[in-house]
Amino acid sequence: MQPVDERTAIGFGGRGAVAIIPAACLFLFATNIANSHAGGASLIAPSIVLLSALLSSIAGFAFSPIAGGFLFHAMKEPLSVIQILLVASISQQLYCVWRLRESVHLQECFPYLIGSVTTLPVGLFLLLRTPASAFLPLLGLLLIFYGAFSALKPSLPAGSNPLWGRVTVGALGGITGGIAAFPAAFVTMWCHIQGFDKHRARSIIQPFILVNQILSLAALFVLKPAHLMPLDTLQYAAPAVLGAYLGLMIFNRVDTSTFNRLVGLFLILAGFSFIKSF
Numbered sequence: 001m002q003p004v005d006e007r008t009a010i011g012f013g014g015r016g017a018v019a020i021i022p023a024a025c026l027f028l029f030a031t032n033i034a035n036s037h038a039g040g041a042s043l044i045a046p047s048i049v050l051l052s053a054l055l056s057s058i059a060g061f062a063f064s065p066i067a068g069g070f071l072f073h074a075m076k077e078p079l080s081v082i083q084i085l086l087v088a089s090i091s092q093q094l095y096c097v098w099r100l101r102e103s104v105h106l107q108e109c110f111p112y113l114i115g116s117v118t119t120l121p122v123g124l125f126l127l128l129r130t131p132a133s134a135f136l137p138l139l140g141l142l143l144i145f146y147g148a149f150s151a152l153k154p155s156l157p158a159g160s161n162p163l164w165g166r167v168t169v170g171a172l173g174g175i176t177g178g179i180a181a182f183p184a185a186f187v188t189m190w191c192h193i194q195g196f197d198k199h200r201a202r203s204i205i206q207p208f209i210l211v212n213q214i215l216s217l218a219a220l221f222v223l224k225p226a227h228l229m230p231l232d233t234l235q236y237a238a239p240a241v242l243g244a245y246l247g248l249m250i251f252n253r254v255d256t257s258t259f260n261r262l263v264g265l266f267l268i269l270a271g272f273s274f275i276k277s278f
Contacts, residue, residue, distance in 0.1 A: 002161070005079045006246070009083065014033050016191030018056040021041070021095070021228065021241060021244055021245070022241065022245035022246075024112060024238075025032045025038065025237075025238040025239070025241045025242040025245070026238075026242055029163065029238045029239050029242055030234070030236040032046060034082065034239070045071060045074060045075060045268070046072055046075045046235070046236060046238075046239045047239070048067055048074065049084065049236050049239045049240050050085055050211070050239035050240075050241065050242060050243045052066040052067035052070070052088075052242045052243065053067075053088065053092045053239065053242070053244050054243035054244075054245025054246045054247045055243075055247065055266070056092070056110055056249045056266070057092065057096060057132040057243060057244040057245075057246070057247025057248055057251065058203045058250050058251050058254075058259075058262055058266075059120045059262050059263045060096070060184070060188075060201075060202045060206050060209075060251075060263075061182075061184035061185075061188060061205055061209060061266065062182070062266045062267075062269065062270045063085075063088070063089050063092055064085050064089055064180075064181045064182060064183075065173060065180075065269070065273040065274070066184060066266075066269065066270070067084075067085060067088065067089075068081065068085055068199065068273070069086070069276070071271040072195060073082060073256070079133075080233075080262065082190065083233045084233060084236050085181070086213075086217060087233050087234060087236050087237055087238040087240075088237065088240035089213060089215065089238075089240070090210070090213055090217070091237035091240040091241055092240040092243070092244045093206065093209055093210040093213060095205050095209050095240075095244045095245070096206050096212065096231070096244050096248065097206050099208055099244075099248055100202060100203055100220065101228050103199050103200075103203040103205070104203045104207055105203065106207070108203070108204060109204055109207050109208055110213075111163055111166035111167050111170060112166050112167070112169065112170035112173070112187055112204065112208050113170060113212075114167055115166070115168060115169065115170025115171035115172075115174060116170045116171060116174030116177065116183060116208070116211075116212050117123070117174065117215065118176050119171040119172070119174035119178075120174040120175075120177060120178050120215060120216065120219065121178070121213065121219070122133040122174070122175055122178065123174055123176065123177055123178015123179045124178040124216065124219055124220065124223065125178075126144035126175070126178065126179050126260075127178050127179050132207055135179055135180075136274040136275075137274065137275050138272055139176060139179075139182075139185070139256065139271075140181065140270075140271040140272065140274030140275035141266045141271065141275070142185075142269070142270030142271070142272070143268065143270050143274070144268050144272065144275075145264070146189050146267055146269035147263075147264040147265065147267030147268035147269075147270075147271060148264065148268060149264070150189075150192050150254055150260055150261070150263055150267060151260075151261045151264030151265055152264075154194060154256075154258075154259075154261045154264070155195070155257050155258045155260070156192065156194075156195045157171070157195050158195040159193055159194040159195055160193065161194045163165075165190060165236055165258075166190070169187050169189070169190040170186075170187065170208070171185040171274065172185075172186040172210065172259075173185065173186050173187050174212065177212040177213075177216055178216060180274065181213070181216065181256065183209055183212040183213075184208065185240075185267070185270070187204065187205055187208055188201070188205055188263060189267075191205065192260060193261065195258070196252070196253070196255045198255075198258045198259035200253070201259075209253040217222045233261060
């Protein structure tokens, strides 16, 4: 067997499934379009999910800030928006983690997850008891400034990556994940400061987001039981996975420097989305 380049090998184990899953999602998405009887307006939300999943899958994060910014303007019912974001985001993350599974080493993610699990209840408490307007604009400004730095300075020398730093940024991610469903901001910054290449950064950020999303969703159902999620909301899983497939194609074709510039751009966009919301 010929050796496989590590840069193209990541996430491509099981090539049949890699092709079948997005093909099935494309079929479901096309079927939804064909069966639409309400005109173009009914296709707005699935199209937003598809585009947002594509863009956020290049950098590995920021689906909710991108998609939410458009969906809250396009739809009148906030609960429906939240349900769409949950279904689409978790579907996207599951697919991306599966595709990147060969590069994911859980022992490297563990310190970040320890930090986030510790502070996630704090973030959820702030979400349920404190106006988000007190925190999100400050987070938005931080993301904008650091995003600009990352875009202008995409390559940094390797850092020492101390354990206390990994636990701390994970803890900060637990807070922001609880407040804004955006746990990846500080972990993303840390990976850039440590000079990680795009594969190592992505292999940490992606499972970190997925675990925090699942824990947050489970905790919210326990702390504040919601109405049952309508089954038709599951239709948004198809455009989310299809967008993730296309985004990963682009991810595998950019170098680390370009990737970090894209990450900086997405941090800026996420920052503006938080500021604009208030």
